[in-house]
Amino acid sequence: MITDNDGAYVNRPLFALPVPHTWRYSPSATLLGDAAHLMPPLGADVNLAMLDASELALAIVGHATTGEAVRSYEATMLPRANAIAARLKHGLDHMLAVPDRPVRQPS
Ligand SMILES: Cc1cc2nc3c(=O)[nH]c(=O)nc-3n(C[C@H](O)[C@H](O)[C@H](O)COP(=O)(O)OP(=O)(O)OC[C@H]3O[C@@H](n4cnc5c(N)ncnc54)[C@H](O)[C@@H]3O)c2cc1C
Numbered sequence: 001m002i003t004d005n006d007g008a009y010v011n012r013p014l015f016a017l018p019v020p021h022t023w024r025y026s027p028s029a030t031l032l033g034d035a036a037h038l039m040p041p042l043g044a045d046v047n048l049a050m051l052d053a054s055e056l057a058l059a060i061v062g063h064a065t066t067g068e069a070v071r072s073y074e075a076t077m078l079p080r081a082n083a084i085a086a087r088l089k090h091g092l093d094h095m096l097a098v099p100d101r102p103v104r105q106p107s
Contacts, residue, residue: 032053037085
């Protein structure tokens, strides 16, 4: 695939936030989606972003102040995101690992 493609090899690195990741609570600001938990692209990404948005919206309408809403939202979102990010980091490490023994060739 690399030698037969249409042009030169282009390095497109993957970025992810550290695991676990958090920030100091602020009653007037929070993060969601990739800004809150950019993680290896193994299928959770946009689903989590939409879930965050939905839960933050529900928290805002369900609490008297934005500070309470942010605290409630982050209490659910941060542990969930960190748990999933840890699993995906492990998955990415496994996918990109150099085998520690020779790969068997098909006979
Ligand atoms: C190539 C690629 C393939 C992907 N494939 C998949 C997939 O198959 N399945 C999956 O689940 N996820 C996939 N993802 C990940 C998914 O796209 C993201 O997880 C998701 O879009 C995150 O949504 P978000 O709203 O948090 O951020 P984004 O979609 O990045 O939205 C952030 C928005 O903020 C805007 N913005 C940034 N800075 C400012 C500023 N200062 N002022 C105003 N606006 C600003 C940006 O222009 C952007 O529109 C893929 C991502 C990439 C790059």
